[in-house]
Amino acid sequence: MVTKETNPEGFYIVRVFKHGEWHNVVIDDTIPCKKWGSGLRPICVKSKSGNELWMSLLEKAYSKYHGSYEAINGGQVHVGLADLTGGSAGKIELDEKRAEIASGELFAQVKQYFDSGYLMGAGSPSGSDTDISEMGIVQGHAYSILNIIEESDQNGSHQLIELRNPWGSGEWKGQWSDRDQRSWTSRMRQRLKYTAAQSDTDDGTFWMSFQDFCRNYSEISLCRMFQTVSMGGTWHKAVMRAEWKGKTAGGCPQPANKNSQYNPQWLLKLTRPGHVFIQLEQAKPNFAPGRIAHEDLVSVAIFVMKLKGKRLGNGIYGGMESNSAPFINAQIKTLDITKLNMNADGYTVVCTTFKKAKEAGMTLTVYSDAPFDPSILVKNKDTGENMITRMYHENETPGKDGKCFPQSR
Numbered sequence: 278m279v280t281k282e283t284n285p286e287g288f289y290i291v292r293v294f295k296h297g298e299w300h301n302v303v304i305d306d307t308i309p310c311k312k313w314g315s316g317l318r319p320i321c322v323k324s325k326s327g328n329e330l331w332m333s334l335l336e337k338a339y340s341k342y343h344g345s346y347e348a349i350n351g352g353q354v355h356v357g358l359a360d361l362t363g364g365s366a367g368k369i370e371l372d373e374k375r376a377e378i379a380s381g382e383l384f385a386q387v388k389q390y391f392d393s394g395y396l397m398g399a400g401s402p403s404g405s406d407t408d409i410s411e412m413g414i415v416q417g418h419a420y421s422i423l424n425i426i427e428e429s430d431q432n433g434s435h436q437l438i439e440l441r442n443p444w445g446s447g448e449w450k451g452q453w454s455d456r457d458q459r460s461w462t463s464r465m466r467q468r469l470k471y472t473a474a475q476s477d478t479d480d481g482t483f484w485m486s487f488q489d490f491c492r493n494y495s496e497i498s499l500c501r502m503f504q505t506v507s508m509g510g511t512w513h514k515a516v517m518r519a520e521w522k523g524k525t526a527g528g529c530p531q532p533a534n535k536n537s538q539y540n541p542q543w544l545l546k547l548t549r550p551g552h553v554f555i556q557l558e559q560a561k562p563n564f565a566p567g568r569i570a571h572e573d574l575v576s577v578a579i580f581v582m583k584l585k586g587k588r589l590g591n592g593i594y595g596g597m598e599s600n601s602a603p604f605i606n607a608q609i610k611t612l613d614i615t616k617l618n619m620n621a622d623g624y625t626v627v628c629t630t631f632k633k634a635k636e637a638g639m640t641l642t643v644y645s646d647a648p649f650d651p652s653i654l655v656k657n658k659d660t661g662e663n664m665i666t667r668m669y670h671e672n673e674t675p676g677k678d679g680k681c682f683p684q685s686r
Contacts, residue, residue, distance in 0.1 A: 278331065289336035294363040296560055296640040297516035302338040306330070309346070321346060326682040329455055352568075354398035355417045356608055358500035365556045366609045367499040371491050378491050384436050387497060388425045395502050397422035398498040399440060399490070406491065407426075413450040414493050415442065422497070423482065430464040432447065437469075438490050442481035449493075453484040503554070513648050517543055517641040521575070521630055522562065528633025529604070530580075530593045536633065537591045543641070544586060546623035551647025555579055555612040557601075557628055560638030569608060569637075576604040576631040577639075579612045586622040598624060604631040619647075 279290035279301060292299045310317040318327075322336045339360070340346045355366035369387070377383040391397060404416030424439035437453060453460050455478075461471060469484070485493075504510025519525070519541035527536035541607040545553070557579050561569055582589055583596040601612040617624070628639055643649075 278335070283330070289334050289338075291335055293342045294360055295342070296518065296558060296564065296638075297642050299363065300342060302342050304334060304337050304341055306334065306555075308333045308337065331635055339382075343567070348568045353608070353649065354400060354498035355500055358396050358398065358498065359609065362396065362500060362502065364500040364502045365554060365611065365644070367428075367611045367613075369497040369499065371495055371497070378488075379431075381436075383491075384425075384427075384487050388427065390499060390501075391422070391425040394502055396500040396502070399494045400496040400498065401493065402495045409447070410493070412493065413448055415447060419443065419498075420494075425487075426469065428465060428468045430462045430468075432460075435460075435465070436487040437484050438487050439482065439484050441483075443517075445481045446479050447481055448479060448483040448678060449485045449489075449491055451479075451485065453486055453489075455479075455483065457594045464536075488649065501554070505644075511646050512644045513646070515643050515649070517643075519628070519640070519641075520563075520564075520638050521563070522636050522637070526630060526634050526636050528635070529592070529629060529631050530589055530591060531629070532592045534633045535591055537629065538589060540627055540629045541587070541639065541641075542588055542625055542627040544623045545581070545626050545643065546650045547617060547619050547645060548648045548650070550616060550618045551645045551649075553614045553617045554644040554648075555614075555626065556642045557610045557612075558640045558642070559608050560640065562636045562638060564638040571606075573608040574608060575635040575637050576606045577610055578602050578604045578629060578631070579641075580629065581602060581612070581614065581617075581626040582625045582627060583620060583622075587625065589627050617645075 279292055280288075284306075289304055289306065290305065291302050293302055294300070309320045311320050319333055322332045324332065336346075340349050343349050353366075355368050355370070358364060359366035369383075371378070374383050377386070387397070399420045399422055401414050401416050401418050401420070407452075408416040410416065421441040421443060423436060425437070426439075427434065427436050429435065435453075438569065440449075442448065448454060450456065465471070470483075503512045503513045505514045519528075521541070524539045525537040525541060527538065527540045528534040530537040530540070543590075547553075557577060559569060559574060559577065561567065561573075579601040580589070580593070581598045581600065582593075583598055585680055598617070599612060599614050601610055626641070626643070628641055630637070
């Protein structure tokens with residue numbers, strides 16, 4: 278919220294984070310309502326107490342940015358969190374993590390994420406939100422993750438997760454639910470600050486074991502808040518913008534796709550080994566405003582290559598350092614490299630669609646805990662031509678075409 282107080286003139290400014298930068302959205306305080314008893318109430322999000330305005334303003338600004346209220350009906354939790362915070366989005370598909378669930382590795386990982394300050398949510402298996410399982414879980418529905426803990430009592434060690442149904446009602450009915458008096462020993466009540474008032478209230482907030490969570494949910498949404506050097510943190514950041522358009526929409530690097538060598542790509546040169554996190558976000562062709570319909574998302578991937586400072590040709594013949602495969606039609610795709618060694622020639626970062634001639638805009642954000650030089654363009658190895666605009670630092674202002682305004686350095 279840019280406007281921090283109630284405005285008697287009835288207009289507000291709200292920020293939305295898209296494509297590597299904040300966008301100010303100006304709205305008024307007219308909210309769509311419907312008759313409710315003898316009065317009116319908002320059609321969409323509403324305050325439980327009935328006298329809070331901020332969430333309706335936030336929703337209106339978000340819908341205006343995307344084109345309409347209808348355009349924001351549904352979506353992905355991690356994308357919404359990133360749009361509202363400026364964080365970096367990610368997702369864990371639980372079906373792909375069965376071995377890690379069984380070994381306990383996944384619990385340790387998500388607990389580390391939570392303890393590190395990640396914003397987290399969960400999604401239940403696909404279905405209509407009018408469908409509720411026998412155990413009380415709404416299907417096809419988003420939940421907040423409020424806490425992840427590991428505690429023990431006389432019954433052993435317990436890995437637990439606390440969730441909230443954003444409806445403010447409707448809870449889990451199994452083990453560790455409010456009605457489960459056997460699991461809630463006095464020690465566990467004390468350690469989790471679980472009071473009798475909580476157990477008697479259907480407020481949509483509940484605990485469950487992590488194993489039950491993995492059986493009843495399909496995904497975990499993540500939003501990581503990187504503290505950059507300019508914010509007093511340790512992470513270095515750069516943002517790039519380009520398009521898959523014309524011959525730069527080359528498709529998956531392979532000999533059959535002759536234009537794949539023109540896919541957007543940059544040189545990433547670390548000053549020392551470091552942790553690198555890369556996020557690729559799709560946009561509409563020409564960066565047109567509005568939300569991309571799911572059926573219009575193109576399948577994309579990120580490749581990090583050792584190519585001696587050169588651009589990728591029209592086929593991958595070695596030099597692969599890391600990649601985000603498989604290709605997937607996601608609005609946001611990420612690649613987390615926990616240790617990337619320093620390479621004297623740098624690494625070529627390639628962003629590509631799976632099919633050729635699939636046009637879209639793209640923003641690439643790179644975070645690294647090691648300083649890196651993002652100002653070097655990867656040149657066409659034959660002509661020496663700078664094919665793609667260079668990265669720009671977070672404190673620089675990109676022009677409408679994605680290029681930087683002139684900098685003294």
